Amino acid sequence: MAEVTTSPRTWSPAAAPPHAPHSGGPRWRVVVGSYGFRLTLVVLLALAAAVGILTYGNPAAPGSSGFWVIVRSRFASVGTILVVAFCQGVATVVFHTVTNNRILTPSILGFDALYRVIQTALVFLFGAGTLAATDGLGKIALQSLLMVGFASLLYGWLFTGTKANLHLLLLVGVVLGMGFGSLSTFMQRLLTPSEFDILSARLFGNISASDASYLPWGALVCVVVGTVLWRRRHVLDVVALGRETATSLGVRHxxxxxxxxxxxxxxxxxxxxxxxxxxxxxxxxxxxxxxVVGDSRHTRTLPMVAAVACATLLGAYFVLRHVFYAAGLVSVIIELAGGLVFLVHLLRKGLR
Structure with missing residues (x-):
């Protein structure tokens, strides 16, 4: 029987894949378009803005004791921005999840109007000096408890029984918000001009006037609530599928x-x-x-929205404080730009 011999396979350039010499280009595009790269880029932008707020325009020599005193005095603003950005961004994303509507915001439930009623009632009943006299962690905690208590009573009332309806909850929230707004407007018309001027300064967000003593409490709440939401991120993914689908998958919607x-x-x-x-x-x-994410999974949206919110608010504060010297107008400018974006989004939705 003749012996069959095989020759070893030899490599030649012609046998190489046609795209092998150019594999670096697509690989780089994959890295740039990846979620990790985008998240890292946003975090770096937020860190750059934070460092700019802390160090830019510092009249003291870098490294001196006076330099660090000024840096520490600016930590309150940066810490407040981080807490507020996290709260607003994460709350809006999970609110969109449970309502299955990306146009609504948590303010539709009347929290902003309730805050205005509380502040206006303090001035109306006890005078403008009460706002300054009652400032402190106790007042902040009491306001938060009132808002959370109001929300819990509203949710408990509308979500008990077999006819729980999220749309009814939103409708009641809008009506209560309008009622609170009318009540606060009525009380404001009865105030003196000086009292109204002092009250108006409290009804607009002012990051520059933040109190550093509030930060530990706010940061603790962010850590606790953020941990709870992160541990339930996969449940939120199922809730986003809708009531019937979530129930069929074993989730108590x-x-x-x-x-x-x-x-x-x-x-x-x-x-x-x-x-x-x-x-x-x-x-x-x-x-x-x-x-930026292009994905609805909360494993990606929750970290990204926290990073985007921090980068946006830190960047806006840096530009308005050190370029236009209008740090007190940060919330006003953001609300103006946000309102315009909201209207444009509604118009685009209506034209489709």
Whole structure:
């Protein structure tokens, strides 16, 4: 029998894959377009803005004792921005999840209007000096408890029984918000011009006037609520599929929606109590996050919205403080831009 011999396979350039010499280009595009790269880039932008706020325009020599004194004095603003950005961004994304609507914002439930009623009632009943006399952690905690208590009573009332309806909850929230707004407007018309001027300064968010003593409390709330939401991120993915689908997959949809709305109320109450109402900021950063991520999984949207919110608010504060010297107008400018983005989004939705 003749012996069959095989020759070893030899490599030649012609046998190489046609795209092998150019594999570096697509690989680089994959890295740039990856979620990790985008998240890292946004975090670096936020860190750069934070360092700029802390160090830019410091009149003392770098490294001197006076330099670090000024840096420490600016930590309150940076810490407040981080807490507020986290609360607004994360609350808006999970609110969009449970409502299955990316146009709504948590302010539709009347938190901003309730905050205005509380501040206006203090001035109306006890005078303008009460605002300054009652400043402190106790007042902030009491305001937050009132907002969360209001939300819990509202949710508990509307979500008990077999006819729980999320749309009814939103409708009641809008009506109560309008009622609170009318009540606060009525009381404001009875104030003296000086009292109204002092009150107006409290009804607009002001990051520059933040108190460093609030930060440990606000940061603790962010850590606790953020941990709870992160541990339930996969449950939120199922809730986003809708009531029927989530129920068929074994998720108690009504309970999960109620728990998530209470956590949203906690985050919004902390943010509002620290700097005042911010209606459209969460909507803007949520829309940016959806565009950057291109994915609905909360494993990606929650970290990204926190990073985008921090980078946006830190960057806006840096530009307005050190370029235009208008740090007190940060919330006003953000609300103006956010309102315009909201209207454009509504118009685009209507034209489709």
């Amino acid at each position: 009504q309970r999960e929606v109620l728990l998530t709305l209470v956590l949203v109320a906690v985050l919004i109450s902390v943010s509002t109590s620290m700097v005042g109402p911010m209606t459209f900021f969460g909507f803007v950063v949520a829309m940016l996050t959806y565009q």
